[in-house]
Amino acid sequence: MQEVITVPSLHTGQTLDEIIENFSLLDDWDDRYRYVIELGNGLSQLPTHERTDANKVQGCVSQVWLATTIHRSGADGPTLTFRGDSDAHIVRGLVAILFAMLSGKRASDIIAADPTSLFERLGLREHLTPQRSNGLRSMVERVRSDARAALASSQP
Numbered sequence: 648m649q650e651v652i653t654v655p656s657l658h659t660g661q662t663l664d665e666i667i668e669n670f671s672l673l674d675d676w677d678d679r680y681r682y683v684i685e686l687g688n689g690l691s692q693l694p695t696h697e698r699t700d701a702n703k704v705q706g707c708v709s710q711v712w713l714a715t716t717i718h719r720s721g722a723d724g725p726t727l728t729f730r731g732d733s734d735a736h737i738v739r740g741l742v743a744i745l746f747a748m749l750s751g752k753r754a755s756d757i758i759a760a761d762p763t764s765l766f767e768r769l770g771l772r773e774h775l776t777p778q779r780s781n782g783l784r785s786m787v788e789r790v791r792s793d794a795r796a797a798l799a800s801s802q803p
Contacts, residue, residue, distance in 0.1 A: 661686065663747040670769045679770065687739025693732035706785030708778040709735035711742065713786065715793040725754045725797040729790060741783055749790055757794035762787045
């Protein structure tokens, strides 16, 4: 994890509310699948120097990298932003949805969030292979782990 004082710009993806609304307009799974891929295409490329073993998410069949930046914000605790990438188009889209939900949030809110219920609400979990579902759980655990570490390091 990288600790910084200044806030870098977040990816230029859609907001979580926009994603949820767009999913509600798509009845066909193929359309939803294409939309997830489109969301992934909206992620900024992760620089090569951040594609390290330390940033690689373990437990994913595809290669997935998540880089975390911690922003110290005083009494409310640290805020985390995420950057990431995958070599699989659908996984990149799942990363984009996860970031729309959690990036830029306080560490305590990230820990309390329930991304799994969001993916169920969007109808994605039932269409993911068991390997992709395991990978999704690994990504969620990774961002939560980073949030827990940021909280622990901010305690006096």
